[in-house]
Amino acid sequence: QSRDNVQIAGSSTVLPYASIVAEAFGENFDFPTPVVESGGSSAGLARFCEGVGENTIDIANASRAIREGEVESCAANGVNEIIEVRIGYDGIVFASDIDGETFAFTPADWYQALAAEIPQDGAMVANPNASWADVNSELPDQEILAFIPGTKHGTREVFEEKVLLAGCEETGAYEQILEINGGDEDAAEAACMETRTDGVSVDIDGDYTETLARIEANPQGIGVFGLSFYENNTDSLQVATMSGVEPSTETIASGEYPVSRPLYFYIKKAHLGVIPGLQEFAEFFVADEIAGPDGPLSAYGLVADPELAATQEAVANGTTMDAM
Amino acid sequence: MTDIPQSGATPVEPPAPKGDSLLVTDARTKRRNRAERRFKAYGIAALGVGMAFLVALLWAILSNGLTAFTQSYVQLDVPLLEEKLDKDGDRDPAKIAKVSTFGYAPLIEAGLVDLVEKTGVETELEPKALTKILSSSAAAQLRDRVLANPELIGQTVSVELLASSRVDGYLKGRVSRASLARDKNLDAEHLDLIDAWRDAGLVEKRFNWDFITGADASDSRPEQAGIGVAMLGSLFMMLVVLILSLPIGVAASIYLEEFAPQNRLTDIIEVNISNLAAVPSIVFGILGLAVFIQFMHLPQSAPLVGGLVLTLMTLPTIIISTRASLKSVPPSIRNAALGVGASKMQAVTHHVLPLAMPGILTGTILGLAQALGETAPLLLIGMVGYIATNYPDGVAEGFLAPNSAMPAQIYEWAKRADPAFYERAWGGIIVLLVFLLAMNLIAVLLRRRFERRW
Amino acid sequence: MTPSWIALIVLAIAAAGFVLARARAQAAARREARRLHSLPNYYGWTAAIYAAGPALLLLAIWLVAQPIATRSLTWPVLAAEAGENAVPSLMMADVQRLASGLDAAVATGRLTAEEARALPPEELRAAMAAQGVALGSEVTPATRDAALRWRRLSGTGDLLRGIVVIGLALAGAAWGVSRAKPDFRARNAVEQAMRGVLVSAALLAILTTVGIVLALIFNTIEFFRLYPAAEFFFGTTWSPSFGGGSELGILPLLWGTLYISIIALLVAVPIGLFAAIYLAEYAHRNVRSWAKPMLEMLAGIPTIVYGLFALLTVGPLLVEAFGRGGYLGLGWMQGGTAVMTAGLVMGIMLIPFVSSLSDDIINAVPQSLRDGSLGLGATRSETIRQVVLPAALPGIVGAVLLAASRAIGETMIVVLGAGAAARLSMNPFDAMTTVTAKIVSQLTGDADFSSPEALVAFALGMTLFVITLALNVVALWIVRRYREQYE
Amino acid sequence: MNDMRTMDNTVLNETKITARDVNVHYGTTHAIKGVDVDIADRTVTAFIGPSGCGKSTFLRCLNRMNDTIPGAVVTGEIKIDEADIYDSRVDPVQLRAKVGMVFQKPNPFPKSIYDNVAYGPKIHGLAKNKTELDEIVEKALRRGAIWDEVKDRLHAPGTGLSGGQQQRLCIARAVATEPEILLMDEPCSALDPIATAQVEELIDELRQNFSVVIVTHSMQQAARVSQRTAFFHLGNLVEYGETGKIFTNPEDSRTESYISGRIG
């Protein structure tokens, strides 16, 4: 039994975009609609790297770049040639209940609100802040309650680095921690990114719908969302600015809004030309009318990649990662 | 029981004086009757609690999901301009097929502009913004129609197109004008248009068969998504589960309970089975991926594989309940059969099994219900995600072609951003429950037939 | 001949064998069943089993083996052309697709057998597209030759397969018929075969276990190579992080699993058991006949609904009672997600597991025992508690174990109801999480799949597996001892 | 052989049980047809009659054990000590504590021999402590003529006994609760002559204080132990009177033919 459809697996963040493309692909080409599975970037890449052949997938979606170790284990299984395709960026936004207070954050606010311990008078003390006003007098006097991505989510890493660590450095806490621990930079970074465990910061292992449901149950909570999710739920959420910039596809594309991450998919070169429709699908995905700023992906909330043309070329030529 | 639990704890009453009237209940009996009533009340309360939860859950499901069964449609006249669709005018299907859905979008825009003019509503909306009223599936709908009847090119056809999820939500009352005002996707002007068209009978809400029979749609068009194909996936999986797990489970139980000698091997099997019941379902997914897909090279995302994985997961449930009910058949029945010269196998199949049937069926109901609602293992064998295949071509295809399953579809919808999917998720749950009820009905009727006290 | 046709023919032979053997046995006994060792049907069945069993088994093996053999015989044609990066399996897939496309074209009459063989490689892709078979790229001459060879070989193989399998079936049937003499122990033979089936069904459990262990073990070993076992087993902190330096102690997860399962069972067992008692002993037949299936619906509601129920309804309700400023004024609860929330909701889901099965078992207790107790002046509840329940105990224990097992394996309710953060706490109103929930989240998460943060899922699965196995061994041992004392 | 010992104690006591126009239906089967009977206190009453004539059914009416059979409908009036036992105020539990029963088929609980006997006393609170309970159990087992056989295996399961032992265990279990009326459905059917004699002795002993109703197929046994005998036939109570009279001088021809047709 030979397979005649393209098989894709991986990130649930990329899934909506991939499914929009797959649907359009199925409508416009004679090839069958590709099957796009979710299951997470890691699981998708793991299956991608299992080897080549009909019973392995052709494309892995990932909400992060493939790691060194993964490339190695791919190679160990005979998956040597991988084409990396960056499809755009996922903006990460902070939003709260539409009927609640309005927030304008800086990374420093978040660091001071959520850090497990903050330096004070030359020692680390448990985070004493209970209200946003304690953190920054310009913020509303509202109990701190944050729904942040759980440790399974790649978004968590972005949140830690671009918000908590940035905030830590911004406030000068980083220097103080270095002083206290005698210059151990790794430990200091770790301390900056450690979140409190007293129930103020709630990890969410589920999806953005869960975060939304939690805000509905706890209207004073602030949640972390993907831009596209927020844009589909503007009737129940209001977004906070970060360092004075309101998140939108434009501000993220221009780099003004600081918190975002690139989204990718990876193609097994060995399958090109063998799995019917694979080449066509990959090219269709990065075509301007799909992934460009006016395409349906952007309409759904993907931040279009300013370097899309280069990507298109790479896909057309089948440029693999090593060659780049 | 240890010794004298009652009398040890409570003072002992002297035996009732003889000749007491039966019409007067003595104190001890009264106390015991109170205990009896309490006991019975606990039973009623327990049943009541269970029922109350069921009602609460069903209420939540129905109130959230019933709206998924209606859908809004817009009646639109679209000019199928020849210069756009068939430049050469030779009606060559290959060339017509070259025009992608993007080529149809302007036609629909034109149709909308016409309609706005015809209905005479003032609006400042750009033609492009007008398309937000319609589902993004509109172009594909139109294209399919043209490809099927190329002779339509050049005419103006009246088509019925799906309204977008937000328009649909507005018509269903799920989204109010106030909340839409804050929504970036739709403006008040759109709503004015919708109101006008509704009054003109051009926008209509009606029962949504496509939801029950259709396939999944991508994240950008919840209005098109249906659960039909996933239901078929579930059906094929359940067939596999039923065909395999019931006979295997019953066979294994019969062996263990009636034939197995007491030895190491049976002990190991026994421990294994109860242990398998405690294995998290996702681990069965890992197993399925490794064994069925990587080792046995069965196709990915196939209901057959899903069914096999769920079979392994359901087996312990069926085995444990079957063994329990085999155990409860009194030995005198077996003796009676053996005594007239039946073999052990005959005694079991003719007498013990029918008597154990209610328990077996209960185990099957529970096991199948569990299997029908399970998502986690499907995640690993590729049955969760966007698997919008159409209906399989045949029975064999049904087992092998990529498909999803109802719970996976529901899980997937529940995660999606557009709130319209949330409504579909609940609607899907209703369909799942109806499916489950239909499946159970047979088992329940059978069970009633087999039940008897002896 | 397609495999399904062969199978059908084999079955037909088996049916014929059945009829013949049966008739032969009857004739030999001069229609006097007494003279036969077994019922005539058993002679029939023996022949049918001899005919169908080995033949179908061979067919199955053949179906697996033939493509492998054909592949290795065809590959040499391509080998010359294949570069060093070529992937044989993929190239062969293309060959296979081409071959089956040609087959289909011949079958539908689009091409004659001649044309199929003679078609030049350049035209093949278009011809196949017309046939509805999509090929990944243009066909090279080598691929075409390989496809033709494939077709030839598999044609021969298919023919051989049909002959051998059907021959085997005929031989089996003949053997079965020839043995159909009155003193042949046909019933024993049939029952032996049935027993074989029963044993293999039971052995499937062991196979499954082996499969699970094999599926988990390599990655588990890999995990322990990357992460110290002592810290995994005895660590009291669970905090994975992407940048490395994660702490992956299993203890908080085990504690959460235990805590949540216990609460769930504390809800499900009493409610389920009392409901079962009520249904089996008190309720009117009609009440029972609808109430029981209704309760069973609780087991069929997808767990995501329970999760949402926990998150949106039960959690907030509990906070109102036990949270800060709640009307009990206790301040024990900080948020809606808690062990209690998940435990309660999971308990509801498990009610039918306890109630339905127990109800069947209780119902199966012979009435004479109840009569014996009632006749001594016991109330119904005394009868139930002291006579019926002990008699039904083994089955009820099975039902409870089943419920406990499901509690351990549940994810969605935990994620939504109890939270995602692992914690070692005694307070049931704190958020915690379970091993299973973490297996799922680490497996579907974003960590590098070769990093300890992802591999830990396998180690967690393995550990849970071993722990529950140990618990089951202990349970079996206890049950045995208890039983021995009793008899 | 002295099959027909004459009654030496025909002093009939006051009425304990009165039944008037009792009818029992099992679905469409009319098992008991308008039976009227008065059962005296401190007396042994024997029910005799061919198999299937309704003896067990009528016996089960007397402590409302028919309530547990689905489809069994009892009409008419049965009074014990002047109280109508089918009155809604009557608690069947209390009734059954007062009216003990030994069933036709021995039905020991799947518990130990000890627990089988101790069960009744425990639920009725007849023992203050373990020692007392032990005494009660021993006494009951002795009265059931089974003590010697089981005294070394009191904690072995009651279901592992021989048929006759199970029957005696059930007798012991019934007498352990000291009922005022004891209904015994063929209590000696599986017993050897010696054990039968012991049980008959027990019955005689019980008669000093209580009423005993016994169903038996052995005319000799009826004659030996009972003071009054009721002959049932096809659901009808054909004849009822002093045992001596019934056996020597029956009024009804059916009684006569049943008795004379006897062989054992």
Added chain:
Amino acid sequence: MNDMRTMDNTVLNETKITARDVNVHYGTTHAIKGVDVDIADRTVTAFIGPSGCGKSTFLRCLNRMNDTIPGAVVTGEIKIDEADIYDSRVDPVQLRAKVGMVFQKPNPFPKSIYDNVAYGPKIHGLAKNKTELDEIVEKALRRGAIWDEVKDRLHAPGTGLSGGQQQRLCIARAVATEPEILLMDEPCSALDPIATAQVEELIDELRQNFSVVIVTHSMQQAARVSQRTAFFHLGNLVEYGETGKIFTNPEDSRTESYISGRIG
């Protein structure tokens, strides 16, 4: 009464069953202790002895029903028609088809009366068609002396019968398969004299062609129906011989005292 009819047919036939040094243990209970016995063909052999002495246990050895009791261990040799029934080549199923059994406690299947009786003939293929099966069932029920009572309710459940009716149903079920040897464990314990006489007649009839082993507590019954009697005591076979001799002139003092101690 002619309790002790003298045997008119003491012609003893060839041996059908030979038992040598049979021992049965239930866990620690030694229930049968080294029993040797030869049971003749076309003969009725009665097992008598006090309750719990091992009669049923020994009877169950003869068709290997003890195999089904967990913990029961049978040693020694039992041959039927020269074949050792505990030989591994012997199929217990075939054995039990040949050696039928009526259990001490009536155990009808929870099926209809008809199905109860038809079951054996069906699995042994004794009837070619429904009419034949109907005939077999009717004949068996007649021989079980229960036809008249159940002929109108053949499709009512067998468990809804009275105790004695169930017993006769079980007898009918056992004879329906026409076994060569019939083991009957107290088949008349719940039967009235008339039904007892009918069953005894059946036994006498069966004896013309087959062997019958009957356990009974009624010395009279043993004397009436059996040609040979075995007396068991505490697991030992105390005495075995012609019925007339055992009852009139026992050799062992235990036999003597058991027989003379009889009351019925």
